Amino acid sequence: xxxxxxxxxxxxxxxxxxxxxxxxxxxxxxxxxxxxxxxxxxxxxxxxxxxxxxxxxxxxxxxxxxxxxxxxxxxxxxxxxxxxxxxxxxxxxxxxxxxxxxxxxxxxxxxxxxxxxxxxxxxxxxxxxxxxxxxxxxxxxxxxxxxxxxxxxxxxxxxxxxxxxxxxxxxxxxxxxxxxx
Amino acid sequence: xxxxxxxxxxxxxxxxxxxxxxxxxxxxxxxxxxxxxxxxxxxxxxxxxxxxxxxxxxxxxxxxxxxxxxxxxxxxxxxxxxxxxxxxxxxxxxxxxxxxxxxxxxxxxxxxxxxxxxxxxxxxxxxxxxxxxxxxxxxxxxxxxxxxxxxxxxxxxxxxxxxxxxxxxxxxxxxxxxxxxxxxxxxxxxxxxxxxxxxxxxxxxxxxxxxxxxxxxxxxxxxxxxxxxxxxxxxxxxxxxxxxxxxxxxxxxxxxxxxxxxxxxxxxxxxxxxxxxxxxxxxxxxxxxxxxxxxxxxxxxxxxxxxxxxxxxx
Numbered sequence: 001x002x003x004x005x006x007x008x009x010x011x012x013x014x015x016x017x018x019x020x021x022x023x024x025x026x027x028x029x030x031x032x033x034x035x036x037x038x039x040x041x042x043x044x045x046x047x048x049x050x051x052x053x054x055x056x057x058x059x060x061x062x063x064x065x066x067x068x069x070x071x072x073x074x075x076x077x078x079x080x081x082x083x084x085x086x087x088x089x090x091x092x093x094x095x096x097x098x099x100x101x102x103x104x105x106x107x108x109x110x111x112x113x114x115x116x117x118x119x120x121x122x123x124x125x126x127x128x129x130x131x132x133x134x135x136x137x138x139x140x141x142x143x144x145x146x147x148x149x150x151x152x153x154x155x156x157x158x159x160x161x162x163x164x165x166x167x168x169x170x171x172x173x174x175x176x177x178x179x180x181x
Numbered sequence: 182x183x184x185x186x187x188x189x190x191x192x193x194x195x196x197x198x199x200x201x202x203x204x205x206x207x208x209x210x211x212x213x214x215x216x217x218x219x220x221x222x223x224x225x226x227x228x229x230x231x232x233x234x235x236x237x238x239x240x241x242x243x244x245x246x247x248x249x250x251x252x253x254x255x256x257x258x259x260x261x262x263x264x265x266x267x268x269x270x271x272x273x274x275x276x277x278x279x280x281x282x283x284x285x286x287x288x289x290x291x292x293x294x295x296x297x298x299x300x301x302x303x304x305x306x307x308x309x310x311x312x313x314x315x316x317x318x319x320x321x322x323x324x325x326x327x328x329x330x331x332x333x334x335x336x337x338x339x340x341x342x343x344x345x346x347x348x349x350x351x352x353x354x355x356x357x358x359x360x361x362x363x364x365x366x367x368x369x370x371x372x373x374x375x376x377x378x379x380x381x382x383x384x385x386x387x388x389x390x391x392x393x394x395x396x397x398x399x400x401x402x403x404x405x406x407x408x409x410x411x412x413x414x415x416x417x418x419x420x421x422x423x424x425x426x427x428x429x430x431x432x433x434x435x436x437x438x439x440x441x442x443x444x445x446x447x448x449x450x451x452x453x454x455x456x457x458x459x460x461x462x463x464x465x466x467x468x469x470x471x472x473x474x475x476x477x478x479x480x481x482x483x484x485x486x487x488x489x490x491x492x493x494x495x
Contacts, residue, residue, distance in 0.1 A: 030443070075316040
């Protein structure tokens with residue numbers, strides 16, 4: 001029994017990593033090399049937030065950090081900064097998770113939107129303070145909006161396709177205890 | 182249940198928080214290291230990409246191919262019209278081809294008369310575009326040729342028609358080309374026929390603006406823009422594009438290279454470019470370094486400064 005649940009945990013972590021790698025893979029396909037006037041959502045961040053709020057044990061901080069750092073390296077971003085901010089955002093959401101557990105999805109969405117806004121503002125401020133050349137502000141704002149708008153879709157896909165739902169009372173404690181020992 | 186959780190928290194909490202702190206400090210440390218010593222971390226980045234992307238090649242090529250196929254399929258409906266147009270154009274081209282052949286012969290004769298030797302050092306390596314930057318904020322592509330093929334940072338990359346960008350970041354099997362449209366791209370150019378020098382500043386749009394023109398009045402939309410070779414960035418005379426004016430009256434560059442479909446890029450071997458592999462040294466005037474600050478400061482305490490002042494006044 002314990003082995004089966006451990007295997008399940010491992011499988012879900014692998015699934016999380018695989019999903020993020022697929023997002024990276026899809027993004028670096030050389031389909032269009034013309035500068036686009038728009039920015040898509042940061043699906044990796046949205047996925048991390050959704051999974052952290054539902055099953056934090058499926059997306060441990062180290063895994064998130066590794067995946068986002070890889071994305072930083074692949075997407076030519078300053079390495080490490082965005083990864084650190086996403087991990088911080090996940091922790092902030094995790095600490096608010098008990099309060100959000102019994103409330104409607106709207107409250108969770110609002111919390112995630114605030115975290116996304118906060119980390120994008122933090123990202124741009126840090127780059128500005130360290131005088132790193134930055135992309136236009138409009139693109140960042142668009143990315144922020146798209147990430148927030150896509151969040152319900154990511155949550156729905158996680159729940160219905162991958163079965164990542166909020167743990168029912170009792171289940172999570174048993175799971176964390178088994179994992180903890 | 183709540184009590185249970187609290188108990189596990191008391192054991193696991195502080196340790197977890199500590200590890201989390203270490204993790205975040207490591208990530209921020211990497212970022213700061215990148216800010217301080219960018220070349221080293223960029224080399225690390227190139228090495229990581231070099232390790233990852235060629236391994237994905239087997240998957241990326243078919244997926245890219247399929248998507249492009251689907252896109253082409255959508256355009257099949259227009260193909261008849263296109264065919265007619267192409268036939269018409271082909272007829273025109275035939276006449277141009279005749280003219281070009283005559284000109285080529287004439288040119289060869291004139292070059293022969295002048296004893297001009299073309300620059301034989303400008304050879305090229307052709308690479309296939311294997312990935313792009315994956316982010317709307319940066320404009321770059323990854324080629325499947327790298328240090329193994331002798332690629333060096335700073336060389337120019339062209340498609341068949343015009344300049345595309347410059348190499349920045351070379352791995353063993355891959356090299357990154359920063360496109361002219363990237364916000365960090367600055368290319369010195371000459372506008373023909375007026376010969377005005379200018380800079381092309383990438384700004385994340387399809388048509389980068391032309392700036393630092395000496396006399397914008399002499400430049401008209403439609404003028405050819407070629408690299409000037411200033412600063413030793415690129416060999417001179419590579420076609421970049423044509424001048425266009427946007428509705429606001431600002432001069433922009435219409436790129437000659439076909440950015441819609443970058444598949445094969447030529448990387449021009451440029452042996453003239455100096456390699457930058459050490460931090461800069463002090464530039465010392467000829468005849469050895471000047472005397473140290475002590476010797477120059479010492480006379481300040483003696484009456485000599487007054488004399489030098491007088492000498493300066495006189």
